[in-house]
Amino acid sequence: MSIYLDYAATAPLRPEVRALLARCYAQDWGNASSLHRDGHAARMHFEDARERIARVLGARVEEIIFTSGATEANNLAILGWMRQQPRGSHLIVSGIEHPSTWEAAEALTYEGFQLDIAPVDSSGRVDVAGLLHRVRANTALVSLMAVNNEVGTIQPVAELARLARGWKLHVDAVQSGLVGWPELAGIDMLSLSAHKLGGPVGSGCLFLRQGLRLAPLLIGGAQEDHRRAGTSNVIGALALAEALEATGRQRSEETGRLTELRDQLEAKLGAIDGAVRLGSERSPHISSWFFEGVRAEPLLVLFDLEGISVSSGSACSSHSVEPSRVVSAMGFSPEQARGLIRFSLGHASTEKEVDFAGRRAGLLVEKARRQGGTEN
Numbered sequence: 001m002s003i004y005l006d007y008a009a010t011a012p013l014r015p016e017v018r019a020l021l022a023r024c025y026a027q028d029w030g031n032a033s034s035l036h037r038d039g040h041a042a043r044m045h046f047e048d049a050r051e052r053i054a055r056v057l058g059a060r061v062e063e064i065i066f067t068s069g070a071t072e073a074n075n076l077a078i079l080g081w082m083r084q085q086p087r088g089s090h091l092i093v094s095g096i097e098h099p100s101t102w103e104a105a106e107a108l109t110y111e112g113f114q115l116d117i118a119p120v121d122s123s124g125r126v127d128v129a130g131l132l133h134r135v136r137a138n139t140a141l142v143s144l145m146a147v148n149n150e151v152g153t154i155q156p157v158a159e160l161a162r163l164a165r166g167w168k169l170h171v172d173a174v175q176s177g178l179v180g181w182p183e184l185a186g187i188d189m190l191s192l193s194a195h196k197l198g199g200p201v202g203s204g205c206l207f208l209r210q211g212l213r214l215a216p217l218l219i220g221g222a223q224e225d226h227r228r229a230g231t232s233n234v235i236g237a238l239a240l241a242e243a244l245e246a247t248g249r250q251r252s253e254e255t256g257r258l259t260e261l262r263d264q265l266e267a268k269l270g271a272i273d274g275a276v277r278l279g280s281e282r283s284p285h286i287s288s289w290f291f292e293g294v295r296a297e298p299l300l301v302l303f304d305l306e307g308i309s310v311s312s313g314s315a316c317s318s319h320s321v322e323p324s325r326v327v328s329a330m331g332f333s334p335e336q337a338r339g340l341i342r343f344s345l346g347h348a349s350t351e352k353e354v355d356f357a358g359r360r361a362g363l364l365v366e367k368a369r370r371q372g373g374t375e376n
Ligand SMILES: Cc1ncc(COP(=O)(O)O)c(C=O)c1O
Pocket: 008, 009, 068, 069, 070, 071, 072, 074, 098, 100, 145, 147, 148, 149, 172, 174, 175, 192, 193, 194, 195, 202, 204, 314, 315
């Protein structure tokens, strides 16, 4: 039995995307910059993908910049925007951002920019008053994710977007497929990634409000109106468009179905001795826990031996024993932050899978405890 419960790390391809990729790799492999007919056909497909994505988001076509994913989109938004500002300018990111936002912001401090971290409460929600308290006269950017990838908490993006202000707002909307893309009014930049939505890894985009200019990260070509050099990933763009549209079409059905599955899973996990669930007002696809006295790594191995793939938070940090930065920012102890186990669901998750994982979880937690999975 193989059960995949790690959709927040990456999702299997949706059937419509798999069919599209098979078709495109056979036919639509031209270089969109070439002047011959194959290049022209590729360019038409590429611009069609851009149009479809703009339509889904409610943006203009020229506001969509294709990237290799959300890491690049977040880097481009943060580094690209701040490097256009006077040195010494200030930015604010929340304490629960993905490393692609967090580390880009931190890197800017070595270039003479000033960084503040917005506080979060114990449910993993950014404290808007605390964030606004940190705004200065020279604040140029605030970056806040729409849904946190480790605990699933929905963030007050709309509240920030409604404020009249001098700074720009960047939103990482990678995990908000099930709760819906944020309304773009009041948002200046927004990052998306295909592979969290049932598309392929290596394709994403940045919405950049018309009239704003970024310092490019990649140079050496005129693609994306000189904002992102490199041969256009035509097939990746089409797959991103397909995954976004499919996510939108199936959202209400998937949200209802996954909320039920998550609740079933949580009923079983919540009955385990010493189980603590993290987050509130969450996207239905993420359910994160710690189990008192148990560290994440040995428990992950036990789940894996049963054929159940879960994770210890963000995939990027799951090869290390570092405590989760997100859980630490929520005020939990380093020991608790080392115990984070994330179950995440998606388009192909079934009741049978969730039932099996939920029923095995209690035994596995007990086993991990017997094996002494903690340093205490
Ligand atoms: C919230 C969030 N932002 C950004 C990323 C990075 O996306 P990508 O894998 O497309 O670079 C991830 C992926 O883990 C994520 O969950």
